[in-house]
Amino acid sequence: MSKAPVLLGSSGDSLREACGKELTKIAPDYPNVVVLDADIAGGTGMHHFRKTFPDRFIQCGIAEQNMMAMAGGLAATGLIPVVTTFAVFMLRSIEQARLSIGYADMNVKIVASHPGLDVGPDGASAQCLEDLACYRSIPNMVVLSPCDPLEIEQATKAILDYEGPVYMRTGRSDAQRILGEDYQFEIGKAKILKNGSDITIMGCGVTTGRALEAAKILEMDGISVRIVNMSTIKPIDSAMVIKCANETKGIITVEDHNILGGLGSAVAEVLVQHNPVPMEFVGVRDSFGESGEPNELAKKYGIDYKAIIKSVHQLLERI
Amino acid sequence: MDIKKIARMVSINSLKMIFHAESGHPGGVLSSIDIILFLFMKEMKYDSKDFLIKERDRFILSKGHCAPALYAVAAEVGIIEKSRLNGLRKLDHELQGHTHRGATPWVEASTGSLGQGFSFAIGEAKGLKMQNIDNRVYVMLGDGELQEGEVWEGAMFAGHHHLENLCAVIDYNKMQSDDLNENIMGLEPLSDKWKAFNWHVIEIDGHNFDEIGKAFDKATTIRNKPTVIIAHTIKGKGVSYMEGSPAWHGSLKLSTEDLTLALLELGATEEEINGYINE
Ligand SMILES: Cc1ncc(C[n+]2csc(CCOP(=O)(O)OP(=O)(O)O)c2C)c(N)n1
Ligand SMILES: [Mg+2]
Numbered sequence: 001m002s003k004a005p006v007l008l009g010s011s012g013d014s015l016r017e018a019c020g021k022e023l024t025k026i027a028p029d030y031p032n033v034v035v036l037d038a039d040i041a042g043g044t045g046m047h048h049f050r051k052t053f054p055d056r057f058i059q060c061g062i063a064e065q066n067m068m069a070m071a072g073g074l075a076a077t078g079l080i081p082v083v084t085t086f087a088v089f090m091l092r093s094i095e096q097a098r099l100s101i102g103y104a105d106m107n108v109k110i111v112a113s114h115p116g117l118d119v120g121p122d123g124a125s126a127q128c129l130e131d132l133a134c135y136r137s138i139p140n141m142v143v144l145s146p147c148d149p150l151e152i153e154q155a156t157k158a159i160l161d162y163e164g165p166v167y168m169r170t171g172r173s174d175a176q177r178i179l180g181e182d183y184q185f186e187i188g189k190a191k192i193l194k195n196g197s198d199i200t201i202m203g204c205g206v207t208t209g210r211a212l213e214a215a216k217i218l219e220m221d222g223i224s225v226r227i228v229n230m231s232t233i234k235p236i237d238s239a240m241v242i243k244c245a246n247e248t249k250g251i252i253t254v255e256d257h258n259i260l261g262g263l264g265s266a267v268a269e270v271l272v273q274h275n276p277v278p279m280e281f282v283g284v285r286d287s288f289g290e291s292g293e294p295n296e297l298a299k300k301y302g303i304d305y306k307a308i309i310k311s312v313h314q315l316l317e318r319i
Numbered sequence: 320m321d322i323k324k325i326a327r328m329v330s331i332n333s334l335k336m337i338f339h340a341e342s343g344h345p346g347g348v349l350s351s352i353d354i355i356l357f358l359f360m361k362e363m364k365y366d367s368k369d370f371l372i373k374e375r376d377r378f379i380l381s382k383g384h385c386a387p388a389l390y391a392v393a394a395e396v397g398i399i400e401k402s403r404l405n406g407l408r409k410l411d412h413e414l415q416g417h418t419h420r421g422a423t424p425w426v427e428a429s430t431g432s433l434g435q436g437f438s439f440a441i442g443e444a445k446g447l448k449m450q451n452i453d454n455r456v457y458v459m460l461g462d463g464e465l466q467e468g469e470v471w472e473g474a475m476f477a478g479h480h481h482l483e484n485l486c487a488v489i490d491y492n493k494m495q496s497d498d499l500n501e502n503i504m505g506l507e508p509l510s511d512k513w514k515a516f517n518w519h520v521i522e523i524d525g526h527n528f529d530e531i532g533k534a535f536d537k538a539t540t541i542r543n544k545p546t547v548i549i550a551h552t553i554k555g556k557g558v559s560y561m562e563g564s565p566a567w568h569g570s571l572k573l574s575t576e577d578l579t580l581a582l583l584e585l586g587a588t589e590e591e592i593n594g595y596i597n598e
Contacts, residue, residue, distance in 0.1 A: 059502075063504070120342075121340060122570070125383065125419070290422070292408075292410030293410070296410045
């Protein structure tokens with residue numbers, strides 16, 4: 001009887017939806033691309049691909065470890081497998097990703113939806129705050145976290161053009177368009193979205209938009225901040241990090257991730273070797289999340305725009 | 320009161336919780352309630368006022384997305400207050416979207432990643448056995464969950480270690496997130512699989528309390544082997560528009576109209592339903 005239920009996840013312009021739609025749109029130009037799913041395509045945005053290309057969609061069942069290593073085998077036959085599930089289940093299969101994709105150096109794209117506290121009410125079991133750290137430490141692995149629907153579209157194409165293993169975060173919540181039409185994503189290149197001379201704020205994924213929001217308020221207080229979109233976490237754009245260290249007085253990183261091992265760590269690794277300007281980390285402070293709405297969680301765990309503003313003031317005091 | 324009536328009340332409370340949380344998995348919640356309720360009302364040995372004593376029977380909800388079923392049962396048997404139920408999935412509230420022993424210590428395991436609760440239960444069964452503690456461990460798995468390789472690693476371990484104090488229940492509702500099991504990755508012949516892993520297998524109608532009771536009785540008599548009860552159930556049990564429709568089985572939001580229709584079928588009056596909606 002009753003009409004269809006409100007599916008959490010099929011609506012809106014979330015990064016996962018944008019990714020699924022774009023992959024489906026460009027798939028005719030990439031006949032070797034196949035999508036692997038673990039019974040969750042309705043949530044990852046890959047239901048678009050399944051509908052249009054049922055013959056190129058491989059349903060692996062709720063069995064992520066087999067899916068991951070199998071992708072290595074599929075790539076060895078010349079296909080370009082796109083492995084999809086929630087970010088947290090990419091951790092379950094990380095040893096397979098390490099050996100059969102990273103070590104074997106296979107042309108596999110790992111596309112992870114539902115990263116960070118952005119997952120919301122499902123709670124900590126599904127909120128992945130460790131993936132950037134883990135995947136970043138696998139040799140050969142490129143690690144990406146695009147910030148808005150436009151960038152995710154461009155990145156979806158870019159990872160197919162790139163030869164080698166890639167881990168890319170999408171996102172669960174409705175995402176705002178924050179980039180201009182002329183934006184051009186490149187793997188390994190950070191982009192300055194707004195210039196400024198006092199402090200540089202570097203974000204990725206959902207936090208880039210929050211950094212822009214914080215910048216507006218800081219400007220009203222006469223603080224000039226530069227916003228850099230660090231959608232490639234690995235290989236980190238060292239040249240951009242050094243340039244910002246030279247041109248502004250300090251750097252703040254913002255991520256929907258544990259402060260241990262993610263974007264902040266990647267930036268700090270560059271800074272300490274070249275120009276160790278003062279730095280602040282905005283991220284989840286080595287804890288698990290909990291159930292709640294993404295905006296409530298961002299506030300409670302200190303990764304919303306207000307937390308960014310606070311850290312700018314903290315940093316200015318240290319300079 | 321008759322356990323069937325209580326089960327309907329638990330179903331009503333679960334859906335009410337999912338409604339107020341604005342997200343959740345009603346299908347698998349409704350299919351699992353009869354068995355979880357039976358375990359807590361009739362089968363397991365525990366003290367609802369002193370839940371954490373080591374000598375207790377244990378229940379693990381390995382299909383952790385069905386947490387509302389366990390919470391609503393716990394409220395029914397007095398482990399938690401009914402007034403807490405509507406806090407499900409809300410910030411700063413102990414009732415997490417997926418069961419978590421850190422937030423609610425009476426919950427045995429932290430689950431939500433399919434397969435892991437089963438291994439955790441096997442660890443408990445082995446641990447109790449090693450310490451000659453005579454209690455039993457019950458664990459409920461989803462049928463889709465059986466696709467996880469971890470389940471079969473655990474099944475082999477439990478068979479090899481003769482864990483007769485372990486009883487697994489499969490909520491065999493034939494559906495998982497996106498579709499029927501058989502369209503995703505088929506499980507049959509399921510009973511033969513468990514037998515081949517050295518388990519004692521019992522198949523029942525998971526909504527027939529008589530069969531549920533007999534199966535648990537039988538399981539306690541089995542020596543040298545763990546028991547698995549394959550419980551044939553209906554996803555969305557008791558709500559006709561959910562039963563048999565794969566669309567209703569993922570994580571979703573219940574509208575006021577959805578809730579009203581469902582609760583009417585479960586026997587609530589319109590007046591009661593209005594009360595629930597405004598809680
Ligand atoms: C390891 C893992 N992979 C994927 C998921 C996402 N997920 C949540 S529920 C579900 C379907 C479960 O189906 P089933 O076990 O049959 O449960 P039920 O029908 O009883 O709800 C999936 C795929 C998960 N929770 N854990
Ligand atoms: Mg099922």
